[in-house]
Amino acid sequence: MANSYSEPPMFQLLSKGQKERIHLASLKILEEVGVIIQSDAALKLVADGGADVDMNKKIAHIPQHLVNESLVKAPSTISMFSRDGKHDLALEGNRVHFDPGSSTYYLLDSETLEIRRPLSRELADFVRLADGLEHIQAQSTALVVSDVPSTIVDRYRLYIVLMNSPKTIVTGSFGAGGLLDMKDMLAAVVGGDDELARKPMAIFDVCPSAPLKWGDFIVQDVMDCAKYGIPAEILPMPQLGATGPVTLAGSLAQLNAEFLSGLVISQLAKPGAPVIYGGSPTTFDMRYCTARLGAIETVMLGCAYAQMGKFYGLPTHMYLGLSDTKVVDAQAGFESATGIILGALAGINVISGPGMLDLENCLSYEKLVIDDTICGMAERLVRGIDVNDETLAVDVIRRVGAGGHFLADKHTIEWFKKELFIPSDLVDRQDLKLWKEQGSKDTFKRAKEAAQRIIRDHKPEPLPRDIEKSLDNVTRKIMKAHGIDKLPLGPT
Numbered sequence: 001m002a003n004s005y006s007e008p009p010m011f012q013l014l015s016k017g018q019k020e021r022i023h024l025a026s027l028k029i030l031e032e033v034g035v036i037i038q039s040d041a042a043l044k045l046v047a048d049g050g051a052d053v054d055m056n057k058k059i060a061h062i063p064q065h066l067v068n069e070s071l072v073k074a075p076s077t078i079s080m081f082s083r084d085g086k087h088d089l090a091l092e093g094n095r096v097h098f099d100p101g102s103s104t105y106y107l108l109d110s111e112t113l114e115i116r117r118p119l120s121r122e123l124a125d126f127v128r129l130a131d132g133l134e135h136i137q138a139q140s141t142a143l144v145v146s147d148v149p150s151t152i153v154d155r156y157r158l159y160i161v162l163m164n165s166p167k168t169i170v171t172g173s174f175g176a177g178g179l180l181d182m183k184d185m186l187a188a189v190v191g192g193d194d195e196l197a198r199k200p201m202a203i204f205d206v207c208p209s210a211p212l213k214w215g216d217f218i219v220q221d222v223m224d225c226a227k228y229g230i231p232a233e234i235l236p237m238p239q240l241g242a243t244g245p246v247t248l249a250g251s252l253a254q255l256n257a258e259f260l261s262g263l264v265i266s267q268l269a270k271p272g273a274p275v276i277y278g279g280s281p282t283t284f285d286m287r288y289c290t291a292r293l294g295a296i297e298t299v300m301l302g303c304a305y306a307q308m309g310k311f312y313g314l315p316t317h318m319y320l321g322l323s324d325t326k327v328v329d330a331q332a333g334f335e336s337a338t339g340i341i342l343g344a345l346a347g348i349n350v351i352s353g354p355g356m357l358d359l360e361n362c363l364s365y366e367k368l369v370i371d372d373t374i375c376g377m378a379e380r381l382v383r384g385i386d387v388n389d390e391t392l393a394v395d396v397i398r399r400v401g402a403g404g405h406f407l408a409d410k411h412t413i414e415w416f417k418k419e420l421f422i423p424s425d426l427v428d429r430q431d432l433k434l435w436k437e438q439g440s441k442d443t444f445k446r447a448k449e450a451a452q453r454i455i456r457d458h459k460p461e462p463l464p465r466d467i468e469k470s471l472d473n474v475t476r477k478i479m480k481a482h483g484i485d486k487l488p489l490g491p492t
Contacts, residue, residue: 009384010094011345013304018249019311025253026260027064029212034061035261036213039220042265049268060261067260070267076313078231078274080138081199083166083189084461089137091231091276091315094347096382098340098375099138099170100130100368101322101356102205107143108328108357108364110448115326115362117146120488123160125455126355129365131165132458135375136354141171142363151482154178158185158202159475160489163468166461170233170352172205176217179204179224181478188470189463197229203276203317203350204230208258210238219265226266226273233278233317233350234262239291240301242284248301255281255301256308276350277309278317280360293353293360294324294335302339303346315349321371322356328367328444332357336367337374344378351375365455366447373423380421391415426450 014022034052037043037060047053052061077092089097107118107126123143130136141157148156154174161169162185173179182204187196206221208214214222225232236258238244244251259277266273281301282291292298302318309316320339325331336354343351354375355368385391396411406412426446428435435441441449463471472491479487 102140210243280319321353
């Protein structure tokens with residue numbers, strides 16, 4: 001019998017006809033409503049490309065042909081590289097990768113369970129923790145630390161990640177000039193601008209403002225990413241009923257239009273520039289006036305939005321796997337698992353959000369450890385079921401016979417680690433007696449101990465001394481430009 005490995009199971013919310021209708025609605029929005037672009041340089045770029053631009057109102061009406069031309073130019077595969085060559089990622093097809101949530105201003109204190117502002121050493125610990133987790137394949141510039149001036153904090157977060165992990169990074173700048181400084185830091189690590197374009201090791205989030213608006217420095221980041229060959233993750237963030245229509249289809253049309261406008265700007269700046277179809281849409285809770293990141297409709301939006309990215313043949317990204325709760329509890333578990341598993345089944349290439357709490361405002365060491373296990377479960381799920389002569393095991397069943405057992409059979413020994421996802425000791429599968437003997441620990445306690453152990457014992461691949469020196473030199477130059485003499489964790 002021939003090998004019969006089925007395609008991985010996939011979660012699809014939209015039919016082909018529905019995707020086509022959303023696409024056509026987005027084209028109509030771009031052509032008839034237009035997009036605000038608060039940059040004369042970007043407005044001139046799209047005007048020269050064929051858009052109808054009102055320079056006084058700073059609105060660009062983007063024609064259908066310009067969108068279609070841009071979709072043809074954008075690459076369908078993006079290869080991301082790691083410093084050590086062991087954590088490279090291929091963003092294509094239905095390959096799924098996970099990274100922590102990013103840019104939170106708060107950390108859940110492991111001892112007091114207070115949500116508070118983090119320090120630089122805690123960002124370094126978080127990065128080392130993510131580096132040591134098997135199913136977190138990429139880093140993020142996770143925490144906005146409180147002991148560094150805000151004028152430089154976006155650059156400094158990247159410095160801490162580069163010093164503490166070789167993995168690919170998902171990051172972003174906070175203001176004018178930030179992206180270029182961060183590009184220089186990355187170039188110092190990989191060996192120059194040309195090498196960075198050839199082997200990119202960081203993805204930059206660029207976020208339009210909903211509805212249908214590009215701020216000055218953000219749209220400049222889109223153009224600079226294109227210029228230097230840096231993958232840009234265009235990340236629309238409307239809230240249903242607040243900054244987007246309350247209907248899922250309406251917000252999908254708006255989200256898609258916002259993405260397509262960024263794609264056009266990118267491809268006009270440099271044809272073939274790498275662009276990721278990203279998003280962080282949310283629903284709006286009318287009771288509390290808060291964003292609902294863990295809501296099922298948010299997950300549905302994210303998965304359907306990723307389907308539109310695949311409809312265009314582009315690499316995809318989404319913020320999923322986070323929770324709105326303020327502690328690591330049952331809500332954190334079910335909201336995060338729902339997002340991670342459905343996102344993986346949707347084949348989203350980059351899923352950001354593990355470790356996140358409190359309406360996308362807080363990160364937790366313990367939640368990241370727990371989410372790493374959920375990510376591992378999701379990876380096993382999307383592998384599907386391998387059906388062939390060896391896995392059907394007819395000969396094995398014949399050999400064991402009726403009434404026998406399979407525990408000692410060589411087939412079991414050979415296959416159980418291949419076929420079954422075996423989680424760490426974080427997951428409790430002991431009998432009651434042994435669980436009590438080992439302290440009756442709940443999931444949070446086990447996750448806390450695991451996080452502390454990884455932070456204490458895991459040794460990330462260090463930067464070679466000459467590369468560290470180059471990175472330090474670039475960072476000192478940035479510090480000098482901002483009048484900063486010293487930072488908590490270097491450069492020394």
